[in-house]
Amino acid sequence: MFKEKEITASIKTETKVPLGFRAGGIHCGIKRSRKDLALIVSDFPATAAAVFTTNKVQAAPVLVSKMVLAKSKFHKAIIVNSGNANACTGDNGYSDALRMINETAAELGIDANEIFVASTGVIGEPLPVEKIISGIHSVNSVLSGRDFTGAAEAIMTTDTFTKTVSSTFQIDGEEITIYGMAKGSGMIHPNMATMLGFVLTDAKIDKEIFQTLLKETTDKTFNRIIVDGDTSTNDMVIALANGASGATIIPQTESYRIFEEELYKILKSLSIDIVRDGEGATKLIEITVEGARTDEDAVKAARTIALSPLVKTAVHGEDANWGRIIAAVGYSKIDFDPEKFEIIINGVQILYQNYSVTLSNAEANQSLKSKNIYMTIRLNGGKGRATCWTCDLSAEYVKINGSYRS
């Protein structure tokens, strides 16, 4: 269970940027007035790891970045636009994504295959690529400012706050920093949706090892957050490790264990920020399922609860309607004994085994009064355990999504 302190830390605390990275964000004209173009550059060749959306429909920047990941051993930059997803845009969209990396390459004097491209925004509208191209020149000129906050702003869509976090720690006497920024607030699903995450570190780590580590950590963080069950066409997490700190991460040593733990904290913090910023969200819900037959079963149960509109509206209405929670696990397709079900919300046991209850409804509802809801489900049928994060479902969500495009 994370602490109240830990959640807010990622938003309020000043972040530290790792050595050898620059970034900037500007307004290039896709959106009316807000920043919409970000560039992140490593001054040294970095090993890269990346995970991409599992949606069958993949936006042009996803296809291009996958190719770029495979084509080059080291990478140096990420160019990102918001306001237009460049998805369902056919061959023209693909050419536009290539143009974005080619123009950035020319501007920075590096190879196009060293540059990742990402886009987020409306699907199915042609990319205003000329605006982006002229923007790419301006972004480069502001890079000297190391404006990471500007970059974090420029990748936002319906986000209401920037999501950045960093961690600095020692390995073998060397100071290492991991920095992360993300965007995402709606359309979020375990399989990654309208969600971009960029992770930068000055540690040195082998490309293949980094890839495995990023994939595993993403599965436990970004793939465990649920806003509304929709999975987008554009999502990706890209991580760059440029080695500028002089410290190397070596598998099966203490350095790896520490780095893994810190990376997990960074991705978890960004994940929770995305949920907290869920469209129309008023409460953050952490759901931990314990005592499932397997960890996989625990994930299924936690996800099904997190996806249930009935549970999410009950939490919104501060109604400790435990029947909806047990019913959700009932259709999650896992094996369990309903009579052994226990529910604890914010430290208050709402349901004991054998459907036993000791509190009045009014007393139970008190457990839902706070902004952060920690829900623990004990199935008492094994050692499987998993945590997911979601938010409540409010009338505001409907308003935002009924009028997003128009």
Add this chain to the structure above:
Amino acid sequence: MFKEKEITASIKTETKVPLGFRAGGIHCGIKRSRKDLALIVSDFPATAAAVFTTNKVQAAPVLVSKMVLAKSKFHKAIIVNSGNANACTGDNGYSDALRMINETAAELGIDANEIFVASTGVIGEPLPVEKIISGIHSVNSVLSGRDFTGAAEAIMTTDTFTKTVSSTFQIDGEEITIYGMAKGSGMIHPNMATMLGFVLTDAKIDKEIFQTLLKETTDKTFNRIIVDGDTSTNDMVIALANGASGATIIPQTESYRIFEEELYKILKSLSIDIVRDGEGATKLIEITVEGARTDEDAVKAARTIALSPLVKTAVHGEDANWGRIIAAVGYSKIDFDPEKFEIIINGVQILYQNYSVTLSNAEANQSLKSKNIYMTIRLNGGKGRATCWTCDLSAEYVKINGSYRS
């Protein structure tokens, strides 16, 4: 595609009741003032068919009715209460469900194993069984009124209108009637949720054949409606065929084909009524997917679209945001070529192949102005075809479900 006329018919038209059935509904005191107890009786032994919720957590009346279905060759009655689901109520709940059939049996002078029991309402609260028992006596006394509308009212929870429909047709010169009533408005999912359906016919049909037919027809109707993706602990459809018309339905003959078609119409009409009455719904959406590789793929695609909160809120906001539709199919786990995707809404082609669009957003949005939305998705990749029904997602849904229990 169903006709506007056809939809409203099920609500407005007077229904006809088959021969040899009686019904009544009263207020027994579970709810504050609305009817909450219904009894349906066949004057002749009827063959019964039934389908039950697939939720792992099954309410006591579901367990009892399953037993009753297996124990007796013929059945004569259905006793139903609303306002309390008798779910997650343990051994006491099971005894209470048995008491409901035993008291009804004593009152009617028939065997308890000839009586089905159903409950719907709040989960996890003890059943006020004494109120129900005294109510059972009153219900019997009003049965002479053949008050089917009263029974249809008494099974409602958050429903805003009663759902009844009938069809009368000829087989071999004999007149047959099929009558259906249902309740359900929220928590509806393809696998049947807080949904009760009772089908009565004066045809004669073999029990096993009736069971197969009911199961198949339910799969194409009640299991194709989606309100919010939640599946309840209590749902069942029970069908009784008492043979009072003198007509017999024989497999592999014209009689079977006609009966099958009429039964499908009845269940489809009730299904659409449930969607139309979806909590907070302002629009009915019929989603037909054509050109999938298989029918199963078409069902998966149609269901995923129907479940997507982003699609449902876009329809609510009358925003023809086709990117959300294609993205939903993208994560439905079926194989298709996104570039062959076509979308037609209410006769207007919103999207052509190769992501091609001929209308402005404002023009496309016109297609969503009406109350009934017929959405056709052409995948152009095979002969698979399926239809699902859902409703839009409104701010009202959140209000209803944030405060249902309190």
